[in-house]
Amino acid sequence: MKIIMEKICVRTGEKFTISDFEKSYLEERGIPLPDVSPAWRTREQYANRNEGNMFERICDKTKKTIISSYRPDAPFPVYSNEAWYSEEYDGLAYGRDYDFSRTFFEQFHDLLKTVPRPSRQGINMENSPYVHLGANVKSCFLTFVSWDSEDCYYGFRVFKCRNCVDCTEITECELCYECVDCGSCYNVRWGYHSFNSRDSAMLYMCRNCTDCFGCVGLEHKKYCIWNVEYSKEEYEQKIKEMNLGSRKSIEELQKKFWELVKEKGLNYSTITNSEDCTGTYIDHSAHCKNSIFIKESNNILNGYHVRASRDTFDVAGVAKCELVYRSSSMVSTYDSQFGCMNQNNLHAIYCNNIYGGGEYLFGCVGFSRKQNYCILNKQYTKEEYHELLPRIKKHMESTGEWGQFFPLSMADFPYVDTIAQQHFPISSDEEAKRLGVYWLGKKAFTTTETAISIPDTIDQVDESICDQVLQDAETHRAYKLQKKELAFYKQMGIPVPVYSFNTRNDRRSKILFQI
Template sequence: MQTNCKNCGDTFEISNEDLTFYDKISPVFNNKKYQIPSPTFCPSCRMQRRLSYRNERFLYHRKCDMTGKEIISSASQDKPYPIYDIDSWWSDKWDPLSYGINFDFNKSFLEQFEILRNKVPRMNLQQQKPMENSDYCNCASRNKNCYLVFSTNHCEDCYYGSWINYSKNCIDNQCLLQGELCYECIDCKDCYNLKFSQQCKNCSDSYFLKNCIGTQNSIFCTNLHNKNYYIFNKQYTKENYKNILKNLDLSSFKILEKAKSDFKEFTKNMIVKEYFGSQNENISGNIINNCKNTFESYECYDCEDVKYCMRLESNVKNCMDYVHWGMNAEMIYESQACGYNVFNLKFCNLCWGDCSDLIYCDHCTTCNNCFGCISLKHKSYCILNQQYTKEEYEKLVPKIIEAMKFPKSPLTRGLGHPLDKGGLGDCEWGEFFPISISVFSYNETLANEEFQLTKNEALAKKYSWKNEDLSSQHQGPNYQISDNIKDIKDDICNAILTCDTTGKLYKIIPQELKFYRQMNLPIPRKCPEQRQKNRTALRNPRKLWTRNCMKCGEKIITTYAPSRPEIVYCEKCYLESLY
């Protein structure tokens, strides 16, 4: 079935399998099924809406609203809702049920939900302890001596980057698993002393690799498997290789920039596989591993029967429109950042730890059978943070669902229709929370990375926008960074540096300087935020095109647009080309 997106107007398909899924997850109360309708937004607009609830990297100094102490938070001081530090939020010094409200059928659900959400305390950061000397990390767990890494877990001495796991002594990486001494690596696994590389596995002591496996002591190479001492895909002796690398002197910023340019030119017409990943069956998307029946999904690991998903891992089954986390997740729909033993969640944000049968809940843990609740712990049968009996709950929720189909006073700020108002119009039921009532400003969220808007464009859609604080702009002289790391003095750690792209200020911390000296790398001239943007730009977009394998002519579905210069092969032809 073809339909038009109520937000952007594009045509999109709702398949029979999709309809079966919506029917399967529709809630049942008193033997009556309350059907979840087909989505009115296309997959991209649904993704944008979910990502607008995730701020990973924008951190602020503010006060805890319980203790008054200074804390680091992903929510700035001007946000309307209270923020507690993690220990205070978990404590028994407050009761989230004390904020509960009775459902008012003269108001829309979203109107009441937003009022409640702006009263109930939230955690300052999404962290799971132990976190040792890692205060400036968000969406993170079990890290030690880490700084400005996000969606990062079980790491030590890692700085700047996102989605880094089980790694040590790494700087400026994105999507890195089990790495050590890695720098500017993207989508790499089990690598050691690897720099400026992408989509590599089991590689070490190398620079500028792409799509390589088991490669060592190589530079400027693509599509190598189990090779040693290669330059531009040509074999060298060990002695010649070491002499060439020494003479290259990548400790110089100017020489390093030239090397980046040379590698970019070398990879422009390289052979690439239709997608990056392995051990899959019946999939479409990119960066997918050990998955089955996984469609239009990205960065997914160990998933089965999922569609329109992103960044999920470890035993995820029967889910649609679900981003971030996983870890034993089943029957999840239109949800963001939910995981760790979760089942049957619909339209939820940040619900984790043995949660089940939640609908329209936010920031809840170890809860079941709740509707429209915020910041609950170990609760059941609650609606808008109000406690009910099982019988009362199962009687009231169906009435609320019916009211959501025809809200009395719909918000005019968020779900996308009528388009002239940017609002809901006729139905709240079956849609994720609107962007307009996100807990973050649009430009603080991952949505603005994937679906970038200007300030005027965002405000025209009634989205919140965070104005940049210019009060702390540096007024002193510019610090002149030496070209070669060998000439850098310790005083650089006391200097304020200016990004050569954005003009934003940044610093070099002592641990970072030690790393650059150890790795013989020059000081970066861009701020961490811009470095992250540059890494993201090197990855393929989360968008699929249908085209033909450029060797055998078979139809393939790929994230490589037809206009791209790479030579795109189907998986079979790609593997044949390697041997």
């Protein structure tokens, strides 16, 4: 990609550049060059990604209680996944004519508020009602953007893993706890940027290590503590003396561990096996610029969490996509623009929650089965579609809408429930109003009851604690333990956490993004 021009963002006033690839792609499709910066475009995509909140609500079809990524007061109907994918539901029933006396976004917003959405996004989520943006997962709980995993709790971007708790960005791991950016690890606790290691704790940038504790930057080592090698017998005795079953002891050891990390001053490379790339956490990719969490992809610009994709830019959460632009949460999609939550589509523009395949769709919402040649959920013949679409584009050009992403006020989720709040935080109702976002200021459930005293060691805890409402030691937010979660802690000899799922995730995120 070659930079060919500079522009000024109409929202922030900052300068940004346009590449030859962007210009060629957009000109070919008759889309104007963006007038907002990459950072603003990223914010737009992030504002449509809920990666950490689930709610109990009523299914608007069956009237039964369900778990959903959408709040109970969402401004549109929400169906259980079973009801939404059933033969009774038909997105075409909400079709309407295009009204040239109104703006496109006005009409699309009306459609958004009318058409039901599935309660959660994902496929093959067995016994995992609290999983969102998942695929092929079994018996997982509060795990997001994860697939091919089983018995994982409180995870983010967990791939091909088993029996892992409180982990972020891990692949092919088992029996791991509080790990960040790790791969092919077994029985590792508090591991960071470490790979192919086992039976260890508090590792940072370690590879192929076994039976190590508090180590930084080691490779192919065994029986090491604080980067010092011991005999097997010496190692085991010293580990016993550390009392790793005590929360108080662990907290003191972690202070020493992070001091060692700082002392070593290692520069962790987040771009591996890649060519001509800029950004962080890029692996086996080429020509990816200003991107993060990219795997096996080529020619990606301004991408977040992109896998097995190519020639795609300004996207968040896409896999197996090609020629996709300014879109969020897309899978197996080709030559599509301005979309959210779409899968297996070709030539889809300004569409939301389109599944089951389909091609040549414009301004459509909520298809659970394959549909072709539709505009605002109304079916047309191939000839009618291609005759009407240019007229709509011309109308949108006259209103200044063509080439713009959905306004933040039309996002699927309240801003505070999305990763936009994590990366581009809003602190007040006034700021939210100024930016025009779908806001709903966060009101976390807290407990006013006297918090129970959580024992220092796991052997002092029995299953009755799962019936208690616990209080986050930092935020006072209420949280509870799951029985399978408690069983994991007992198996691993780990004390019960005194922080809620949200606080624990925030702490891991800070470690992940401090690179």
